[in-house]
Every structure is written in C-alpha cells, then in structure tokens.
Amino acid sequence: MVAARGRRRQDLELLGSSLKLLSAKRNNSGLVVPLLRFCHNDGVARPRRAAGGRCFGRPGRRAARRFLVAPRHAPVRRGEVDAPFPPDPEPPRRPLRRPRGHLPPARRSTARRRRVPRHAFRAYADAGAAGRTAEAADLTVSRLGRLDPRSLTSSLISLRRAGHLPAAAEILNKALASYPESVTPLSASVVVDGFYKAGRMDDARRLLDEMPSRGVRLNACCYNPLLDTYTRQKNDGGVAEVLKEMENAGVEPTVGTYTILVSGLSKAGDIRNVESVFDEMKRKNVAGDLYFYSAVINAYCRAGNVRRASEVFDECVANDIEPNERTYGALINGFCKIGQIEAAEMLLTDMQLRGVGHNQIVFNTMIDGYCRHGMMDKALQIRGVMEKMGIELDVYTYNTLACGLCRVNRMEEAKKLLHVMAEKGVAPNYVSCTTLISIHSKEGDMVEARRLFRDMEGKGSRPSAVTYNVMIDGYIKNGSIREAERFKKEMDKKGLVPDIYTYAALVHGHCVNGKVDVAMRLFEEMKSRGTKPNVVAYTALISGLAKEGRSEEAIQLYDDMLGAGLTPDDALYSVLVGSLHTDNRKDVLT
Secondary structure, X not given: OHHHHHHHHHHHHHHHXXXXXXXXXXXXXXXXXXXXXXXXXXXXXXXXEOOOOOEEOHXXXXXXXXXXXXXXXXXXXXXXXXXXXXXXXXOOOOOOOOOOOOOOHHHHHHHHHHHHHHHHXXXXXXXXXXXXXXXXXXXXXHHHOOOOHHHHHHHHHHHHHOOOHHHHHHHHHHHHHHOHHHOOHHHHHHHHHHHHHOOXXXXXXXXHHHHHHOOOOOOHHHHHHHHHHHHHOOOHHHHHHHHHHHHHOOOOOOHHHHHHHHHHHHHXXXXXXHHHHHHHHHHOOOOOOHHHHHHHHHHHHHOOOHHHHHHHHHHHHHOOOOOOHHHHHHHHHHHHHOOOHHHHHHHHHHHHHHOOOOOHHHHHHHHHHHHHOOOHHHHHHHHHHHHHXXXXXXXXXXXXXXXXXXXXXXXXXXXXXXXXXHHOOOOOOHHHHHHHHHHHHHOOOHHHHHHHHHHOHHHOOOXXXXXXXXXXXXXXXXXXXXXXXXXXXXXXXOOOOOOHHHHHHHHHHXXXXXXXXXXXXXXXXXXXXXXXXXXXXHHHHXXXXXXXXXXXXXXXXXXXXXXXXOOOOHHHHHHHHHHHHHHXXXXXXX
C-alpha cells in the first residue's frame, strides 16, 4: 500500500515536472494534451478524452515517463489500493475548444457528403470536361440547393481556358435562371470577356443586359471587357457609350478601367487625353497600380515625352510600387528612340540594383537602340551577355542585329549571323528572309536572291510587299528592268498593293533606261491609287525629263513637288539649271 502511494505521488510529481519542462521546450508541445488528460481519481488511472477524440490513460503515464527518461514501474492494479490518495482540488471545468474545422462524427460525415459534389464540380472543370462539369453542377444543386460562388467562378475560368466557352456560358445561364445568388460580377465577367474576345459582341451585350434583371449587380469588372474591346477596335463612340452607361448605373471606374483607357489613348497617340485620365484618377483618389503606371509611362514614351515619363516613373517608385521589367522596358525604349543611350544604360544598371531581372524584351530593346545609332559593337556585346545568362535569342534579336549590321555595311557578318540563327533552330520569318535577299541583291548575286525568294513560301514565310520591293530594286540596280516589271505584275496577281517604294524604284529604273513616257504612266498610276509621290520619285522623273530636253514638263513637276511640301536636293537643282541653260530660261528658278 505504501509502495502504491509512493508510485502515485511520483506520478503526480512527474506530471508537474513535465509541465514545467514543456513550458521550457516549446517544440515538444505535442505532448501537452496527453499529459494534461492523465489524472488519478479514487486511486484509479482513468482515461480522459482529448480534443481530437483520442483516449489517454496508462499509456499516457508511460509516455510521460519515457519523455522524462524516468525509471519504469509496474502498473497499478485495483486490488493493491486500500486507501485512495487524496486528489488535488480540480479547477472548474470549461468546455474544450475544438480545433478549427473539427466537427462531431455525425456532422463530419454530412459535411463530407456536401463537399463531394462541389469538389467534383471544380475537378471536372479543371480537367476541361465540359459535359461532366454540367452534370456535377446539377448534382451540387440537387444536394446543396445552390452553387458556391467561388467554385462557380473558378470552374468558369477553367472551362474558358480549356476552350469550352459555350459550356461555361451554359452553366452561367443556368445559374442565372435557377440560383442567381451564386452568380457574382466576377463570375459573369469571365464569360462576358470570353464573348468579346471571341467576337460574339451580341451575346456579351445580351448577357450584360440580362444580369441586372436577375438580381446581379454589375460592377466595373463587367464593363471593362467591353471597354477593352472598343479601345482595341479604335471605336471612340463605343468607348464614350460604355463610360456613359457606367455613370448612369452608378458604377465607379477602377484602376483597371483607367489602365484600359490609357492603353487605348496611347495607341491612338492622344497624349492630351492620357493626361486628362491621369488627372481624373487622382481627383477621384483611385490608387494606381503597377500596370497603370506602366501604361502611362509607355504612352509618354510613344509620344516622345520621355521627361514626363521619367516623372511618372519617379512617382511610381515614391508610392512604394516596385517597377518590373515592363516598366523599365518602356522607359528604356523611350530613351533609345531619342538617342539618349547613356540614360538607357543607367536604367539597365538600376534594374540590376533593384533586383529586377533582365529579360529578353529589355535586352532586345537595348539592342534595337544600339543598332539604330550604329553602335553595333555594343549591340553584339548585349548578345554575348544574353547567351552567358542563358536568355534565349529569338528571331527578333537576330533580325535586329542583322539589319543593324547591314546599315553599317557589314554584310558578311549579317549573313553569318542569319546562318547561325538557322543552325540554332530559330525559325526565320519574312524579315529574316528579306534581309538575306537584300544582302545578296546588294552584292549583285540576283540568282541566289531569286532562289531565296522562291524558297520563302516553302519555309512558311510569305513574301511581303517589302520583299518584292527588295527584288525589284535589286533587278533595277543590276540593269534588268524587265524582271523588275515581272515582279510588279506578280505583286498585283497576289493582291499585294505596290507602295511608294515600288513605284519610285520603277520610275527611276525606266528613266535611267530612257523610257520616260513609261515612267510618266507609272507616276500617274501611283497618284491615281492614292499613293503620294516622294522626293525620290519626283527627282527621278524630273531628271529624266530634263535629260530629254523637256524642260517645261520638268518645271511643272518641280512646282508640284514644292506644292506637296517636299524639299528638293542639290542634285535636282543642278539638273534643272543644266536643262534651263539650253532654253535660256535661268529666271524660272529665281
């Protein structure tokens, strides 16, 4: 009996020691519940149920001893206890707090049954199974009486990404008809945006008009897809109509709305209205985000106002919005276009200091800036940096470098670069093929240029009007005006409209070959098609007429040229003066 009392006292001492130890060692807090539930009552170790439903009794005592590295004792049996050890006074019992998400067994099984159809509904949508998704939606409604709004939105997004827009629209229409409380503006905007991008404008408008009658309150998320569509189509009337409709419905524009407006105005070159939108946003206390600031910076850079773009960039940073690659890329492109390469290089360094990664677009922008200003060595250095960083060089990178090398007459390097591109598996496009054709035509190798031209369609690159112009100019410079005329006729057959460069090259070619009348007919054809002659066309034709002694016609063309706002060069003045000497009419040009 004395031994039993001693063991019970030891057990209680172990319990108190273990609690102190657990308070010191928080990483062992998983044993708190078993030890707290271990207690003695009437001299018998009775188990108590913990929060998770597990029982702890004698095993808990052994666990406590093992935890404290205490010596093991024989278990206490009922017959050995004659007099109970007086228990400590128990604190007032409070109901146990169940862990978050804990349910009694009966309710737990009911919750599982409810979750099954909802989870199946989202799982089928994520897998792109449109038919199964509709069946799971019906099952969910039959079990729960409604659809969870988050599950509905997520499923509509998944179906649209999988290309099942009709199925998504069908589920949304069913939800609007049967359980409209499950439809949120965000879930509706998923289908509305899909309709607009698929060109189904009438369906999108019908859905927008139907939602208020079903009790769904529209917000800016529903109108933004329509606004974006009209801005892409450059439909100013449609944009104004949507904004008026939002105002009448009491829908406040969001930062996404303003971003769409700025992007549309930027493409239209309307920088004044971009400033107006920016001011209105500040007046309404709508906070700008990274996408909005990037759009504004891009708009100012397109308009050539890089100083204002830099101010907006500083404002973005001052508002604790970290610029990303797109923001830096827009500003770097703006500086490169106005020739401030050093400022662009400083931004590139600032990107590195801020931890913003250099991506393909930023490097391509720098390469384009260097090539525009003939700094080919630095452009090729950027190419080397990209290769060392493991950034893939795309067809745009190779085309930009090749065109830049051609501008500085480094034809052989450009040719080698395009061959390296093909060896690395980068598929050439029509720009790559046109550049290579231009190199061969400038070298006088029209046989190879023609072969490359005929191989373009076999490689999936359809020749453009620029490609035909290169071939026509090459044949004219090599003295084959007939071949140039054949290519012009081929352009007409394929539906390609000759541009000013086509006509200027042909007019120059015929004048050089003494066929001024043919050149005059092409000149008139060019004007009848709505193509305005440039300085090259006027100069070629005036020179041809002057050489044949047709000074009256040459002077008339000269007057037309001045009337069109074109400035003649010194060579044209020399030709006209030479022709007028023979006619003793030196006063005409004074």
